[in-house]
Amino acid sequence: MSDGAPHPALAHQFDSLGQQTEAATLGMWVFLVTEVLFFGGLFATYAVYRAWYPSGFAAASHELDITLGGINTAVLITSSLTMALAVHAAQTEQRGRLLTCLALTMVLGAIFLGIKGVEYMHKFAEHHVPGPGFHFEPAEQARHAQIFFSLYFIMTGLHALHMVIGIGIMIVMLVWSWRGRITTEYASPIEISGLYWHFVDIVWIFLFPLLYLIGRHA
Amino acid sequence: MSAHVVPVRIYFAIFGILMACTLATVVIAFVDLGPMNIVAALAIASFKATLVVLFFMHVKYSTRLTWAVVVGSVFWLAILLALTFGDYLTRPWRTYG
Numbered sequence: 468m469s470d471g472a473p474h475p476a477l478a479h480q481f482d483s484l485g486q487q488t489e490a491a492t493l494g495m496w497v498f499l500v501t502e503v504l505f506f507g508g509l510f511a512t513y514a515v516y517r518a519w520y521p522s523g524f525a526a527a528s529h530e531l532d533i534t535l536g537g538i539n540t541a542v543l544i545t546s547s548l549t550m551a552l553a554v555h556a557a558q559t560e561q562r563g564r565l566l567t568c569l570a571l572t573m574v575l576g577a578i579f580l581g582i583k584g585v586e587y588m589h590k591f592a593e594h595h596v597p598g599p600g601f602h603f604e605p606a607e608q609a610r611h612a613q614i615f616f617s618l619y620f621i622m623t624g625l626h627a628l629h630m631v632i633g634i635g636i637m638i639v640m641l642v643w644s645w646r647g648r649i650t651t652e653y654a655s656p657i658e659i660s661g662l663y664w665h666f667v668d669i670v671w672i673f674l675f676p677l678l679y680l681i682g683r684h685a
Numbered sequence: 686m687s688a689h690v691v692p693v694r695i696y697f698a699i700f701g702i703l704m705a706c707t708l709a710t711v712v713i714a715f716v717d718l719g720p721m722n723i724v725a726a727l728a729i730a731s732f733k734a735t736l737v738v739l740f741f742m743h744v745k746y747s748t749r750l751t752w753a754v755v756v757g758s759v760f761w762l763a764i765l766l767a768l769t770f771g772d773y774l775t776r777p778w779r780t781y782g
């Protein structure tokens with residue numbers, strides 16, 4: 468800036484906005500690494516139990532709705548597209564487009580959660596929620612199926628929690644964008660929020676085939 | 686600070702590939718490939734994740750340090766999986782005496 472005044476978003480410990488952006492981006496990536504290991508532990512648990520009980524897992528997986536799961540996958544991939552378009556709009560300082568893309572991303576995230584809620588309702592009705600009320604046919608698969616459903620609810624539940632947090636972050640980004648805080652030189656909040664959102668999408672990209680598509684060939 | 690602006694058409698191209706891969710995953714799941722079913726499912730998922738990381742998350746246009754951190758996460762996940770499986774999947778190998 469020619470008047471020599473520092474950018475309002477520049478924190479005092481950084482020499483320049485560029486350095487601050489690089490540090491913030493690296494910080495988000497390091498956090499995402501911890502998230503990879505967080506979900507990774509659950510995926511490892513899933514893998515061991517699936518290796519031990521393949522037919523029980525297949526039988527339980529068949530009780531999940533591929534149509535709803537597939538639609539949700541498409542919804543999340545589309546939300547990653549709208550998020551990337553939001554970053555582009557932020558970098559090129561197109562406020563209207565930025566607001567639209569952020570809003571679309573949030574709507575798609577909400578649709579995902581709505582469909583997930585419908586799926587959970589079906590599971591409750593069919594007595595596939597682990598616990599005293601659990602019931603599964605055929606009975607000899609019930610013990611292993613309950614393990615599958617425990618993993619299903621924990622993994623998709625943790626994922627859904629991350630989606631809720633992501634939508635919360637987008638609300639903040641929407642407010643900041645509305646108030647004109649996002650500019651070409653200060654687009655990093657949108658970029659970094661995007662990193663978090665894409666990560667949540669990646670987790671689902673792995674969850675969908677591993678939970679919904681076990682042993683589907685006749 | 687040179688924030689690389691990725692052209693919008695690249696985002697749409699990647700989106701198209703991701704959707705096609707999703708369709709492929711579902712179609713392949715209904716074909717009996719034996720043990721290759723899980724390999725195919727994970728391979729397609731990993732390919733999709735790589736596209737998201739490189740293009741949507743801009744790692745292709747990021748610093749070497751960012752790239753090293755991302756590769757590090759995969760490496761550490763591999764350690765977790767390798768040592769966990771090494772334990773559990775070799776337990777039937779126990780012998781006594």
